[in-house]
Amino acid sequence: MQLPESLFAIALLIVLSAFFSLSELSLAASRRLRLRQLAVDGDLRAEQVLKLQEAPGDYFTVVQIGQNAVAILGGIVGEGALTPSLSRVFALWTQESTANTLGFVCSFFFITSLFILFSDLFPKRLGMAEPERWAMRALTPMAWFMRIFKPIVWLYAKTTDLVFGLLGIQTTRDERITSEDILAMTEAGARAGILAAREQQVIANVFELDSRTVSSAMTQRERIAFFLRDDPDEVIRARIAEEPFSTYPVCDGDIDHVVGYVDAKDLFQRVLNNQALSLKDEHLVRKVLIVPDRLTLAEVLDQFRLVHEDFAVIVNEYSLVVGVVTLNDVMSTVMGDLVGPDDEEQIVRRDENSWLIDGVTPIEEVLRALHLDELPHDDEYETLAGFMMVMLRRVPRRTDSVSFGGYKFEVLDVDSFRIDQVMVSRLGDTGAPAAKEGADTGFTENI
Structure with missing residues (x-):
């Protein structure tokens, strides 16, 4: 072939390789989420792309056949088209053997560069920018290639x-979407500015x-705050006010x-109607939901939904009351400071x-709050007070402290063996080693 014809053939091969x-x-x-949305909107090509993703073996086989065949043809055509012409140019200044070598090297470098730039880097960047759009556009041409190369593809x-069977390797893709996948997507959306940081945190919660x-x-x-069943009217009124x-x-x-439990609205209604408050009235005291303290918040939400209540009493394995929880408490863990009572902030x-x-x-x-990944023995406690007790291996006293992860945790106030306040201070060396187990626990104790 003449040089113009060879260059045209090379350009055609580059376009074909870029397509593959x-x-x-x-x-x-x-x-897949984007393709499903397009399919719901009525785009049949998106549904076909989804089916190809489920079984892409024949599709990728055709791609590899096309790319390898084009690469071999490109090398043959390029070497035959450019090497003689370049050798003649170099022969004007060097010996014939040297000129042939230089002509081959330059031809190889030129053709390889064209294929790398225009049949590999450029189309792949283009495909990464809008993958769903280009996958749907390539659907029809690839379907024809799959029909043409069907016998070779089958082989x-x-x-x-x-080969995969002999090696025991799984060839089907796991399409299950985990919570980690969703959180990773929301974090990426927050970094891109699509989601606000507060919205991303709500999803994580x-x-x-x-x-x-x-x-x-x-x-x-x-x-x-609770009532005894035989509390008189004046005690009930005083406690509500207090x-x-x-x-x-x-x-x-x-x-x-x-x-049971009593709703403050029912009490207020009786007060406004000048009625006496008596908790022995069965119409006033409602049946209470009792849940164990080992339930997760998700399970508590299910319990609220089943019994149509928004208040529950929490008991431990010894049937002792350890706390109460409301629907508002659960939602506060999700919404943060968007939903919650007017109590003081727990972290200041x-x-x-x-x-x-x-x-x-x-x-x-x-x-x-401290940007820490974990604390030691985190399966043994659920609150900051529990962390201090586990690390100190006793009931903490005022001024006791624990150092971990570049922070110092110091007990400021203890009320009847309950830790009220803890001062957390960043240490000068934030790269302090983690607390060790055993005798060397990494904590300091001030008495």
């Missing part, structure tokens, strides 16, 4: 399946409902014998290097 590269990458990179596919127990969101036993809540457990004798940042944290703060919130 684009087809391969766009199918592999196409997002190669069977041989490949045999939803997935935490399956791992966080109800103890991390409940009101602790010592903070529960501790205004929406719901109060009603107990028989002590807090561990809960017989004093400055850039210190935080004042309530002892009953769930450990997940502490990790998030």
Whole structure:
């Protein structure tokens, strides 16, 4: 072939190779969620691409046949077209043998560069930018190629399946979408500015409902405001004024014998109607939901839905009341400060290097505030107070401290063996080693 014809053939081969590269990458990179949405919108090509993704063996075999055949032809045509012409040019300054070598090297470099740039890098970047669009556009031409090369594809596919079978390698793709996949997508969306940081955190909190127990969101036993069944009218009125809540457990004798609960709205209605308040009235005291303290927040939500309630009493394995939880408490763990009571914040940042944290703060919130991945022995506690007890191996006293992960956790206030406040300070060396187990626990104790 003459030089112009050879250059035209090379250009045609480059376009063909670029098509195969684009087809391969766009199918592999196409997002199934996006394709499903396009299919729902009525695009039949998206549904066909989804089917190809489920069984892409023949498709990729055709791509490899085409790319390898084009690459071989490109080398043959390029070497035959450019090497003689370049050799004649170099022969003007060098010996014939040297000129032939230089002509071959330059021809090889030129043809290889063209194929790398225009049949590999350019189409693959194009396919990564809009994979679903290009996968659907390449669908019809690839269907024709699959029909043309069907016998060869069958032979190669069977041989490949045999090799995979001998090696015991799974060839089907796992299409299950996990919570980690969804969280990774939301994090990417937050970094791209599609999702606000607060929205991304809400989604992450939803997935935490399956791992966080109800103890991390409940009101602790010592903070529960409750009534005894035989409390007189004046005691009930005084307690409502002193501790205004929406719901109060009603107990028989002590807090561990809960017989029901009373809604503050029912009490207020009776007060407005100048009626006496008596918790012995069966119409006033409602049946209470009792749940174990080992349930997750997701399971508590299911319990609320089944019984159509939004209040529950939490008991431990000894049937002792350890706390109460409301639907608002559960939703507060999801929505953060968007939903929640008007209580004081559990985590207060004093400055850039210190935080004042309530002892009953769930450990997940502490990790998030301090940007820590984990704390030692995290399966043994659920609150910051529990972390201090596990690390100290005793009931903490005021000024006791623990150092871990570049932070110092110091007990500021203890009320009847309950840790009220913990001061967390960033240490000067944030790369401090993790606390060790055993005798060398990595904590300091001040008495």
